[in-house]
Amino acid sequence: MGIDKSWYEEIKKRISNFDECATAGNAVMESYPRQCRAGDATFVEDIGNELEKTDLIRIDYPRPNQKISSPLNIAGQARGTWFFEGDFPVILKSADNTVLAETYASAQSNWMTEDFVEFRSELIFTKPGTAKGLLILKKDNPSDLPENEDALEIPVFFE
Numbered sequence: 001m002g003i004d005k006s007w008y009e010e011i012k013k014r015i016s017n018f019d020e021c022a023t024a025g026n027a028v029m030e031s032y033p034r035q036c037r038a039g040d041a042t043f044v045e046d047i048g049n050e051l052e053k054t055d056l057i058r059i060d061y062p063r064p065n066q067k068i069s070s071p072l073n074i075a076g077q078a079r080g081t082w083f084f085e086g087d088f089p090v091i092l093k094s095a096d097n098t099v100l101a102e103t104y105a106s107a108q109s110n111w112m113t114e115d116f117v118e119f120r121s122e123l124i125f126t127k128p129g130t131a132k133g134l135l136i137l138k139k140d141n142p143s144d145l146p147e148n149e150d151a152l153e154i155p156v157f158f159e
Helices: 006-014 016-025
Strands: 035-038 041-044 057-063 070-081 085-094 099-107 116-123 130-138 151-159
Touching: 016 035, 016 041, 057 151, 070 085, 070 130, 085 116
Parallel strands: none
Antiparallel strands: 035 041, 057 070, 070 116, 085 099, 085 130, 099 116, 130 151
């Protein structure tokens, strides 16, 4: 007597991203970013653009895909060139792109350097109706020139 695996084949057809793959009970590889395999397909966890920006800005808290609540204390390090007058903008959006909160992160020491400088910020927000959101740490761009735009984007989940 064999086991009918057609139900699993149907589930595999409905998997289109990392979260669905992991929720379906497939093995998750502990790489960074994590990967999940469903049949012949491999799905990579969305960690935003953290790896691309690591030489410019690093976030200690919250980490990508972490559950957050208000007030949210943000901490990390950024190159002095990320700041202007010791600050840079911080924006929190819901999955439907609604801005939940905006504030600034402040340098914790002299930002007039090309080295990494500790920063801190606090965001107060109302939990949205969506489970997922996006934390955006924007390079301050007083010139408003498009070539000077940059941002670290971190996916988060709301508690």
